[in-house]
Amino acid sequence: MVELHRVGVEEYRQVEKLPVTVVLDNVRSEMNVGSVFRTADAFLIERLMLCGITPQPPKSEIHKTALGAEESVAWQYHSTTLDAIEQLKREGYTVYSIEQVHDSVSLENFSIKKDEKIAIVFGNEVKGVSQQVVDASDACVEIPQHGTKHSLNISCCAAIVMWHVYNAGHRPAV
Numbered sequence: 001m002v003e004l005h006r007v008g009v010e011e012y013r014q015v016e017k018l019p020v021t022v023v024l025d026n027v028r029s030e031m032n033v034g035s036v037f038r039t040a041d042a043f044l045i046e047r048l049m050l051c052g053i054t055p056q057p058p059k060s061e062i063h064k065t066a067l068g069a070e071e072s073v074a075w076q077y078h079s080t081t082l083d084a085i086e087q088l089k090r091e092g093y094t095v096y097s098i099e100q101v102h103d104s105v106s107l108e109n110f111s112i113k114k115d116e117k118i119a120i121v122f123g124n125e126v127k128g129v130s131q132q133v134v135d136a137s138d139a140c141v142e143i144p145q146h147g148t149k150h151s152l153n154i155s156c157c158a159a160i161v162m163w164h165v166y167n168a169g170h171r172p173a174v
Helices: 009-014 030-042 060-066 081-090 131-136 154-167
Strands: 018-025 045-051 074-078 094-098 118-123 139-142
Touching (some): 081 094, 081 118, 081 131, 094 131, 094 154, 118 154
Parallel strands (some): 018 118, 094 118
16 A cells, blocks of 8 residues: 555545535445445545435445445435535535436536535436436536447446546645
């Protein structure tokens, strides 16, 4: 880990994070949740909000997939995603749902201002982001896809979007 210039959990908690919160709207798979924790750790996401039926640590499958990132990444639980969005808006976040809807912004055209506080909502593996949550969002973003399938696994989708936000020139100094 030293040779890879990796920090420990306590040091990681002190590192400056992106002003980005990832919200999981009724994601059912512990493995998907663990994967999102691991990706959030990699890209310095400030916290996760686990909502509704989304499993919460400690769970063995979350731990197995997260490889311990559930210890480094801050998280909160909300019984509904709408409660989480209300909190985020009170805190000054702009809320983006990642969903294929009319008037969504293609990811390649999605940009944020430096230091803008954003929340990114990812939905259920089958149903996606609920319509109520889409309606409560400030905008929707979609990943362009050109194959025979019309969706990606939530953990893949989350990784693509988090990388895009991280790589958009808003990286904290590490």
